[in-house]
Amino acid sequence: MAGLSDAGFQILLTLADGERHGYEILQALGRAGTSRIGPTTLYRTVRALRESGFIEESDQRRDPTEDDIRRRYYRITALGRQAAQDELQRLRSLIAMADQTTLARRSRPRTAT
């Protein structure tokens, strides 16, 4: 299985609950505040995800207007879902490991007594 980039993982997360087109993916990333990427970087990542078999293009259109015809919708595949879950598990393990260190204890906010 090919490696998953940070931007690729974030795009998989935005597609986890349903198919979206490019602008909707960027909006979701913007709302999460985790990453700000432009249209061409988005499609480079989309290409990499499609080549890895993590997402696929959907031929369904929610709104059959002229603008919607120009848009391309993408959905996550079973392989993509598995890759995202593996990455999520890896990040959880990392956080658990970080929580055991003095670094995490120092950064924890103090509660008022």
Added chain:
Amino acid sequence: MSAPRSIATSRYLYARLLRLLPGEFRSQYGQPALQTFLDLLTAEVNRRGMRGALAVWRAALPDLVYTATCEYAVRLRRDGVGGRPPVGARLAAALVPAAAVLVVASSQALYPANLALPEYAIGYAVLAAALGVLAVVLATSRVATPTVVVCGLATAPGWVLAFHAGRPGALVVGVLPAVSLIVIASVSAARGVGEAVRAGAVTGTLGGIIVVVVTVLDGLLTMRSVGQDRIYVAEFQHSGQHSLAAYVLGERIFGGVMMTVMAVVLGTLLGFAVAVATARRRRARATSA
């Protein structure tokens, strides 16, 4: 500027800028990228007006440049392992022999006396045909990689300085950088003996043809002062020809051709030497490991 007009202008500009991307990526994702840009722009213009449009452009421009750089870098890496070089490199390489044909033809149009002599006329025809074939080969084959073309073209300043100086020994000014550039091109292609030899030979060929262009152009530009050069005048009188200008150009054209042949041989030998040295170093490294 009104909102619909600023969106229409931005659409036009962004669509033009997308041409910076390699054709393969553009044909696959150019239209969706344009649509996504328009969606972003329309939302921001409706929300914040011109300030929103500027914010979208401020993010879109670096994004476009970054993607174009990455995509071309990917293509360069891919071409370096046996693919076809980018069309820009192949065209730039093909332009070198094409320029030589143009310069030689122009020189004969200006000073046509030699064309009446069969040995010169046949020589020029053979030269033009050889350069034409070479231009087609460079434009269509895999030999004109970007590194080879850049190194070949980079020999030009050395030749200009060498021929402009016009003193004995000045040729070293052109030869030494040319040798270095041939070695650089061969080292960059030294994955196998074939690639290194080919890179050296093609860089040498391009450098040699540039000598033809430079020396003939220099002859045309300095034609008025040639009559004052005693050595040239003596050689011309000894040759039995009727036009000093045509004699000078003939000398320069065939002198340039000789230099090209020598450069091809030198390039091939240097490429081979680099390939052998690289193979030895790899063997030594493998043995020590």
